[in-house]
Amino acid sequence: MIAADELRQKFISSHQLQATVINGPTPLAYVDDQVLVVGDVLDGHTLTHIGPKGVVFQKEDLIIVLRLPVHWGTKSSRPASSPAAAESHEEPVDQESRAADEVHADDDG
Numbered sequence: 001m002i003a004a005d006e007l008r009q010k011f012i013s014s015h016q017l018q019a020t021v022i023n024g025p026t027p028l029a030y031v032d033d034q035v036l037v038v039g040d041v042l043d044g045h046t047l048t049h050i051g052p053k054g055v056v057f058q059k060e061d062l063i064i065v066l067r068l069p070v071h072w073g074t075k076s077s078r079p080a081s082s083p084a085a086a087e088s089h090e091e092p093v094d095q096e097s098r099a100a101d102e103v104h105a106d107d108d109g
């Protein structure tokens with residue numbers, strides 16, 4: 001059986017979040033040139049949340065966050081290989097759960 005970390009990385013590397021629309025009556029996510037809504041399934045993973053900066057997919061206990069690309073030069077940009085990311089000693093599931101929480105929190109402002 002493939003580890004959850006490997007499944008998560010495979011999904012993330014196979015799919016690209018291109019845009020989200022959250023100001024209409026139904027939030028939309030544009031993933032791999034497809035328009036998705038909460039409840040849609042992509043490679044067996046159910047889209048459970050659409051936020052302004054990312055989306056959350058879930059399959060059983062596996063939570064996967066796809067984030068919108070960060071444009072370099074913006075205040076919030078930090079490469080994934082930054083020292084802060086490298087120093088993290090959290091379990092991947094905890095990191096992914098926190099990332100999902102951050103995507104949900106983005107809805108508030």
